[in-house]
Amino acid sequence: MLPLVALVGRPNVGKSTLFNALTRSRDALVHDQPGVTRDRHYGVCRPEGQRSFAIVDTGGIAGEDEGLAGATAKQARAAAEEADLVLFIVDGREGASALDDDILAWLRKTARPTLLVVNKTDGLEVQAALNDFARYGFNDVVAVSSAHRQGIDTLIEQVLKKL
Ligand code: GDP
Ligand code: MG
Numbered sequence: 826m827l828p829l830v831a832l833v834g835r836p837n838v839g840k841s842t843l844f845n846a847l848t849r850s851r852d853a854l855v856h857d858q859p860g861v862t863r864d865r866h867y868g869v870c871r872p873e874g875q876r877s878f879a880i881v882d883t884g885g886i887a888g889e890d891e892g893l894a895g896a897t898a899k900q901a902r903a904a905a906e907e908a909d910l911v912l913f914i915v916d917g918r919e920g921a922s923a924l925d926d927d928i929l930a931w932l933r934k935t936a937r938p939t940l941l942v943v944n945k946t947d948g949l950e951v952q953a954a955l956n957d958f959a960r961y962g963f964n965d966v967v968a969v970s971s972a973h974r975q976g977i978d979t980l981i982e983q984v985l986k987k988l
Contacts, residue, residue: 827869827879828988831904833932834914835924839944843914843971844868844882847981872981878988881908905935910987912980917943917954917968921961929961938987941966942980947973 832840848868866882883901905911913932915925932939941963946954947970955966967983969976 827877828909829879829881829907830870830910830912830984830988831881831883831901831908831937832912832914833883833901833905833928835922835928838914838916839971840882840914841866843912843942843944843969844880846971846974846977847880870981870984872978872985875981876985876988878984902931902935905932905937908937910984911935911937911939912942912984913939914942914944915958917946917949917951917957920954920957939963940983940987943968944971946970947975 832844834840844866847870868880868882869877870880871877881904883904911932913929915921941958941961943954943958943966946968951968955968958966965983965987967976967980969980971977
């Protein structure tokens with residue numbers, strides 16, 4: 826079985842865009858897990874000449890009216906709990922938000938190894954974007970632009986180091 830990496834974060838930070846960037850190869854197995862939920866999508870990242878790993882794109886953790894206790898959140902938690910590595914995705918343009926704080930708090934309870942991924946750093950002063958998340962205290966932080974495929978190879982390298 827392939828190691829499993831979960832993409833976790835609030836809605837709109839770019840989880841699905843990152844999922845697509847990581848699984849873009851034509852033979853990537855991307856499908857909805859039947860009978861589970863529409864919000865959990867599994868795929869495989871097959872980096873050339875390196876180990877493959879499975880990815881699960883969880884839905885946004887807080888739906889408009891659901892909050893952290895809602896069904897989508899439960900699915901995201903379940904995905905995080907079964908993962909070998911969690912990618913905590915945040916939005917470098919918007920900076921850290923209260924919802925990011927909440928997600929991180931429960932993520933810490935799962936005690937899964939976690940990498941902080943700051944997305945949407947295209948056209949940004951990257952160090953400034955990262956500084957906004959410094960208080961989260963991650964040793965492992967990767968800046969990416971999923972939409973422009975920037976930093977994706979570095980991210981894959983960091984993921985493989987942790988698996
Ligand atoms: P999700 O809700 O976390 O799955 O987020 P999506 O992948 O659906 O992306 C939300 C929005 O952010 C979409 O309009 C994307 O086009 C945009 N987006 C995602 N990644 C990037 C990025 O790297 N840079 C920029 N500028 N926009 C992005
Ligand atoms: Mg999505």
